[in-house]
Amino acid sequence: MRLATFNVENLFDRAKAMNLDTWAEGKPVLDKFARLSALLGEINYTAARKSRMVELLTSLGLAKSDEGPFVRLRQNRGDLLKRPKAGPVEIVANGRADWSGSLELIEKPVDDEAMRNTARVMMDIEADVLAVVEAESRPALAAFNDEIIRGLGGAPFPGVMLIDGNDPRGIDVGLLTRPPYQIGPMRSHVDDRDAKGNRIFSRDCPEYGIGLADGRVLWILPNHLKSKGFGSAKDSNARRRAQAQRIKSIYEGKRSDGEDLVAVVGDFNDTPGSDALQPLLRDTDLRDVFTHAAFDDGGHPGTFGSCTASNKIDYILLSPAAWASVKGGGVWRKGMWPGVRPVKWEVYPELTLPRQVASDHAAVWVDLDL
Numbered sequence: 001m002r003l004a005t006f007n008v009e010n011l012f013d014r015a016k017a018m019n020l021d022t023w024a025e026g027k028p029v030l031d032k033f034a035r036l037s038a039l040l041g042e043i044n045y046t047a048a049r050k051s052r053m054v055e056l057l058t059s060l061g062l063a064k065s066d067e068g069p070f071v072r073l074r075q076n077r078g079d080l081l082k083r084p085k086a087g088p089v090e091i092v093a094n095g096r097a098d099w100s101g102s103l104e105l106i107e108k109p110v111d112d113e114a115m116r117n118t119a120r121v122m123m124d125i126e127a128d129v130l131a132v133v134e135a136e137s138r139p140a141l142a143a144f145n146d147e148i149i150r151g152l153g154g155a156p157f158p159g160v161m162l163i164d165g166n167d168p169r170g171i172d173v174g175l176l177t178r179p180p181y182q183i184g185p186m187r188s189h190v191d192d193r194d195a196k197g198n199r200i201f202s203r204d205c206p207e208y209g210i211g212l213a214d215g216r217v218l219w220i221l222p223n224h225l226k227s228k229g230f231g232s233a234k235d236s237n238a239r240r241r242a243q244a245q246r247i248k249s250i251y252e253g254k255r256s257d258g259e260d261l262v263a264v265v266g267d268f269n270d271t272p273g274s275d276a277l278q279p280l281l282r283d284t285d286l287r288d289v290f291t292h293a294a295f296d297d298g299g300h301p302g303t304f305g306s307c308t309a310s311n312k313i314d315y316i317l318l319s320p321a322a323w324a325s326v327k328g329g330g331v332w333r334k335g336m337w338p339g340v341r342p343v344k345w346e347v348y349p350e351l352t353l354p355r356q357v358a359s360d361h362a363a364v365w366v367d368l369d370l
Contacts, residue, residue, distance in 0.1 A: 003263060036057065044095045124334070159176060186207065336362055
């Protein structure tokens with residue numbers, strides 16, 4: 001079996017702020033969006049909070065209209081604000097209960113060649129079981145599988161599953177399979193909560209059981225942990241660590257139930273030495289395929305962006321029995337921007353501009369003798 005994980009960064013539609021030529025252009029918009037969203041969710045709007053809301057609304061181009069260049073404000077019931085003919089925006093709601101609505105990132109279609117390059121990666125890694133990160137929905141994943149992969153002459157994955165998660169942007173984790181491997185038992189952890197009643201997972205940590213010919217089950221736990229891009233570093237790190245701790249508990253629960261074949265995979269948004277990931281990387285017997293003698297990292301230690309060690313954020317972690325079955329593994333970077341001086345790796349000939357990348361992430365794969 002070839003098991004792989006790939007952050008596709010959306011298949012058909014992507015937030016306009018994420019669809020610019022460089023991450024540096026879009027990140028300020030996403031940061032302001034996250035800060036304003038957090039403020040709008042507060043129970044009480046203090047004077048200081050209202051003042052900061054006005055600053056962010058103005059900066060996001062929402063001072064004159066509910067629709068800016070990258071962000072849309074929906075006011076469904078009650079009023080959040082008013083816009084006087086003279087003077088700045090005024091926040092008239094005194095708390096979240098005074099109005100209903102949402103702040104949304106405006107989407108635009110993914111570049112056509114980028115879409116095809118994403119499909120090329122999904123085809124060329126030849127995975128039997130492929131975990132995908134940041135897919136919009138199951139219908140979108142199924143349509144991409146049937147229309148884009150088939151349209152390029154590839155064989156679509158017969159098995160397609162995605163459980164809707166917690167992220168309002170529609171960036172979820174899913175699983176694709178090929179015969180003889182089929183998705184069997186499934187369980188979602190979308191509603192797992194911490195001691196304060198807050199949902200733990202930014203997306204979900206689903207459990208997918210893949211039946212094997214000898215009657216055993218390989219359990220795949222795809223994940224996309226809290227990013228570093230939104231909110232304070234302290235809060236982001238704390239949430240990512242809480243997510244890692246909960247995954248540890250889920251993993252140990254599987255092992256206690258007698259399940260010895262488990263893989264925790266996906267985009268963890270942090271490096272192996274980070275404190276946030278230690279519940280998984282230090283406090284369990286899970287092992288990172290990057291450290292296996294049969295694994296080839298292609299001469300680059302990372303999986304994101306420039307693929308330096310500080311950009312090693314995508315993982316396949318294996319339980320001891322799964323680890324013992326490893327025959328080889330590697331990293332597929334042909335859909336990533338290779339840089340210019342120097343060009344770091346070979347890419348698809350169709351990838352000539354940064355906006356045409358399949359993803360800013362590499363696909364990671366491992367061959368298991370199961």
